[in-house]
Amino acid sequence: MLPLPPVEHDVHGQWNYTLLHEPATARTPQATGEAHGIAERRRVLLARLADPRLTGLTSTQLAKSCIELAPLQAARSQERYSQQRGGRARRATGKLRGSKPLFDDAARVMLTLLYQRQVCSMKLLSDMLEVTPECIGHLVTETRRVLENQGHQPGYAPTRFTTTPDLLAFLDTAAIPPRTRIMESLSHPRLTGMSHEDLDSLARRLAPRQAAQTEHTSYQRRGADRQPGSRGGVFPQKIGDKDRVILAVLYLRKLCTLDVLADTLGDVSRSSIGNVVHEIRPLLMEGRHLPPRATTRYRSAADLLAAAHNEDNTPTG
Known part of the structure; x- marks a missing residue:
């Protein structure tokens, strides 16, 4: 009996392959074409996601950051390999893994920036790039530590996305999601009482405290330390850190009720x-940042949004 001809995939072809029931020449183009299609879609999407409006950096700044961080990323990878092995390597270090990584160093930096800036969730990124969350x-966890060690503060993106169509529409036409327009109105100095x-x-000052608070809450729910290899720091998909501060400030100023x-x-x-x-x-309260109470109270969502664009701050009831 003749052996079945294997067709290696583009990614990790040493163990990702297909056994064909007919000569490889008849089926290879179809099998490799599918893998090439995924890789090509991923390459095109990564190029689009490097948009300065999302990363907060120009293409030149992003390229410079990637070059500066590359040695640190390599050192971090070697540290992770050592932890997985439980000790030093038994053979010479270097590119021991023959397969090409799914994401290169530049892509890892860019994706981490998108997540840190809360452009979208890990789930949305994984769905778009056709990989697992x-x-x-894992790549965000590793690269984030490198960025934090360098003191990089990415800040928050002005626009957050919860669906792929919204994100792609923004890249194509600069269409802003309705939620972003609403939060821009709610962040008006006339409502928040601050510039x-x-x-x-x-x-930004509250961001580390929010992260610590989230981790503490997660710890209480788990009842134990986080398992090795698990990912943490997942921001809420519905409400981002800055939006949480805005909503709290508006309510504490007694501008409106929770229902409004x-x-x-x-x-x-x-x-x-x-x-x-x-x-x-x-x-x-810890930072003595409690906002002063407002003199105007709004009874409906329409009145609250209109107040951000009106010069008159007359109460509605």
């Missing part, structure tokens, strides 16, 4: 916003 989670610069600064805020956002429940206020209030 664990794949994105956009002060609000951004406050959100929920009606304004449209896709977030009253209880979710209540949880946000409950979590952010102690952080504001």
